[in-house]
Amino acid sequence: MSDVSSTELYEFKKILQDLSDKKGRGTELVSVYIPPDRQISDVVKHMKEELSQSANIKSKQTRKNVQSAIEVIMQRLKLFPKPPERGLVLFVGMIPKGGPGTEKMETYVFEPPEPLQTYTYHCDSQFYLEPLEEMLGDKEVYGLAVLDRKEATIAVLKGKRIDILKTLTSGVPGKHKAGGQSQRRFDRLIELAAHEFLKRIGDTINDAFLSLKDLEGVILGGPGHTKEDFLNGDYIHHEIKKKVITTVDTSYTGEFGIREIIEKSMDVLNEIDVMKEKKLMQKFLRQLVSSDGLASYGEKEVRNNLQIGAVEILLLSEDLVANRIDYQCTSCGNKKSKTSKKHKVAVEETCDVCNDKMKMIESRDIIEDLIKMAEDVNSQVEIISTETEEGMQLLRAFGGIAAILRYRTGK
Numbered sequence: 001m002s003d004v005s006s007t008e009l010y011e012f013k014k015i016l017q018d019l020s021d022k023k024g025r026g027t028e029l030v031s032v033y034i035p036p037d038r039q040i041s042d043v044v045k046h047m048k049e050e051l052s053q054s055a056n057i058k059s060k061q062t063r064k065n066v067q068s069a070i071e072v073i074m075q076r077l078k079l080f081p082k083p084p085e086r087g088l089v090l091f092v093g094m095i096p097k098g099g100p101g102t103e104k105m106e107t108y109v110f111e112p113p114e115p116l117q118t119y120t121y122h123c124d125s126q127f128y129l130e131p132l133e134e135m136l137g138d139k140e141v142y143g144l145a146v147l148d149r150k151e152a153t154i155a156v157l158k159g160k161r162i163d164i165l166k167t168l169t170s171g172v173p174g175k176h177k178a179g180g181q182s183q184r185r186f187d188r189l190i191e192l193a194a195h196e197f198l199k200r201i202g203d204t205i206n207d208a209f210l211s212l213k214d215l216e217g218v219i220l221g222g223p224g225h226t227k228e229d230f231l232n233g234d235y236i237h238h239e240i241k242k243k244v245i246t247t248v249d250t251s252y253t254g255e256f257g258i259r260e261i262i263e264k265s266m267d268v269l270n271e272i273d274v275m276k277e278k279k280l281m282q283k284f285l286r287q288l289v290s291s292d293g294l295a296s297y298g299e300k301e302v303r304n305n306l307q308i309g310a311v312e313i314l315l316l317s318e319d320l321v322a323n324r325i326d327y328q329c330t331s332c333g334n335k336k337s338k339t340s341k342k343h344k345v346a347v348e349e350t351c352d353v354c355n356d357k358m359k360m361i362e363s364r365d366i367i368e369d370l371i372k373m374a375e376d377v378n379s380q381v382e383i384i385s386t387e388t389e390e391g392m393q394l395l396r397a398f399g400g401i402a403a404i405l406r407y408r409t410g411k
Contacts, residue, residue, distance in 0.1 A: 007371045007381045009136070010318065012113055014365070016132055019108065022095050024125045026062035029093030030069040031128035033120040036087045040077055043119075047074050050121060065094040066123060068105060076109055087116035091127045142269065143209040143218040143240070145201070146250055146257035148226045149194050152201045154208055155258045162262070164255060165208050170197040198226075202235030209240050217272065221248035221261040245272070274388055281390035284315060284404050294405040297398040299339060299366075306370070309377040310409050316367050317391065317400035318383045324369040327358035334358070339366055370401065379403075 022029065034043055051070045057063035069092040076090060089112050094103040114135045122128035142157040152168045172193040209215055218240055220227045227247050230236075246268055250260040287295035294312075296305050305311050321342050328335045329351040336358065340346060349358040367383070374381045384391045394402055 007383060008113065010367060010371075010383045012132075013136060014368075015108075015110075016129060016136070019091060019127050019129055022091075022093070022106065022127060024065070024093050025096055025103070026059055026065070027124050028062050028065040028069065029091070029095075029124060029127050030066065030073065031120070031122040031124075032073060032088075032090040033116050033118065033128075033131055034083050034088040034090075035116040035119055036083045036085055038083060038087075038119050040080055040082060044074055044077055046121065047077070050123075065103070069093050072105065072107055076107065084111040086111050086114060089116070089132070093127070140216040140269075140272075141212055141214045142216055142245075143205070143212065143243070144221070144258055144261050145205055145218070146221040146227075146253050146261055147198075147201055147230060148222045148224055148253055149197065151253040152197075152204075153254050153258055154201075154204055155255075156208070156212070157262060162258060164258065166204050167254065168197070168201060168204060170194070172197055194226075198230050198233060198235050201230065205240060206237045209243075210237060215243060217245040218243045219245055219248060219261055219265050219268075221250045221257060221264075222253060223250060277382075277384050278388050278390050280313065280315060280382055280404075281384065281388070281394060284313075284402055285390070285393075287404055293408055295403065296405060296409070297402040299399060299401050302370075302401050302403045303373070305403055305405060305409055306373040306377060306379065308409065309379075310405050310407055311374065311377065311379040311403045312406045313380045313382060313404040314370060314374045315394060315402040315404070316370060316381065316383055317386065317395040319386050319395055320367055320400035322366040323363045324366050325360055326362040328361050329354060329356055329358045331356040335361075 032043070032047075034040075047070050051067060051074075054063060054066045054070065057066060072092045073090050076092075080088060089108075089110055091106075091108040093106065095106045096103050112132060112135065116131065118131075120128065120131070140158075144155045144157055144162075146153050149172045150170055152170075153164060154166045154168075156163045156165060170193065172190060205218075209218065220231055231241070231244060231247060246265065248261050248264045250257045250264070252260055284295050287293065288297075296302055296311075302311070302314070306314070322339050323342055323345055324337060324339055325345060326335065326337050327349045332351065332354045334351050334353045336349070336352065338349070345360075345363060347360050349360075350356075351358050371381050384394050386392050386395055394400060
């Protein structure tokens with residue numbers, strides 16, 4: 001999801017995690033995926049058909065719950081004249097809360113982070129999440145080209161999807177048996193034809209890749225040394241040349257060569273994502289020990305800096321687990337907030353003003369709470385994994401909360 005920020009990705013992951021924990025007593029949880037080009041009236045018609053079909057379900061309880069879920073879906077669809085830009089997802093079903101008779105109808109309706117391609121109706125004991133889970137995969141865009149003197153294939157890799165954009169063939173003559181002057185003349189013709197073919201490849205790559213605003217990098221591959229000649233020559237735009245990550249030796253050209261490039265580059269591509277996080281953390285650590293001191297860490301200090309708008313980049317560990325709790329005094333109305341580990345949430349607190357009891361009025365995930373503060377002052381937010389040494393350091397040494405500052409503040 002190249003157009004989705006790390007904070008949106010975190011929130012999307014959280015929704016999916018919550019949904020994956022939901023279990024029905026029978027095959028009675030209904031999932032509906034509606035692509036943006038699907039008519040709502042067609043979906044409603046299909047729901048009516050499914051409602052009629054559900055009368056054949058043997059279990060009385062399952063039949064009742066499935067029918068109730070479908071009716072809720074039809075009611076919700078009335079709110080949409082047409083699907084949103086990226087489509088619509090609905091998850092509806094009776095979720096048990098404990099013993100028998102404790103089920104509660106739960107409804108989730110939202111626009112997915114990427115356009116849906118396929119209409120799906122699914123009924124099971126769990127919500128059908130695979131299409132959304134696929135969207136969680138890395139969606140960085142990479143340009144790929146595999147070439148030799150005979151053939152070139154240009155492609156784009158987005159997440160796990162490969163789009164072959166163009167295949168070119170050269171017409172460069174092969175070996176010949178001429179000798180003397182004829183041989184030199186043939187050699188010159190071959191070199192000229194090869195040069196013209198590389199120019200044609202370069203023009204095709206420029207047209208294909210310069211328009212990709214989210215292009216993360218370019219990988220060139222192919223058998224032999226043609227790819228190096230191509231890279232070192234003046235064949236591609238300087239902006240694309242700057243984005244060439246590596247060259248890869250392959251046994252093939254064509255689509256097989258493209259797949260070979262991807263297989264041989266996975267370590268490099270994974271390292272790129274890791275390096276982004278490492279660079280951010282290294283920038284924070286440098287500021288921490290520099291005379292400028294444009295760094296802060298720990299929840300209290302970072303909160304204070306967020307409140308005054310001093311945070312340029314907020315760094316949060318994805319493994320940070322805590323709640324931010326708001327309390328209000330039942331006597332004097334005084335309010336206060338505190339952070340608690342998720343398994344240690346206190347329902348009541350003592351008021352600092354009148355010493356009476358305070359009741360919990362709201363609880364929210366600490367990452368979501370800090371993200372909201374950052375958005376209010378236009379601070380960039382980066383969710384840092386624990387896959388690197390620096391990411392582990394953020395969690396363990398700095399409590400999972402740190403910031404690179406816009407200006408120096410008093411401690």
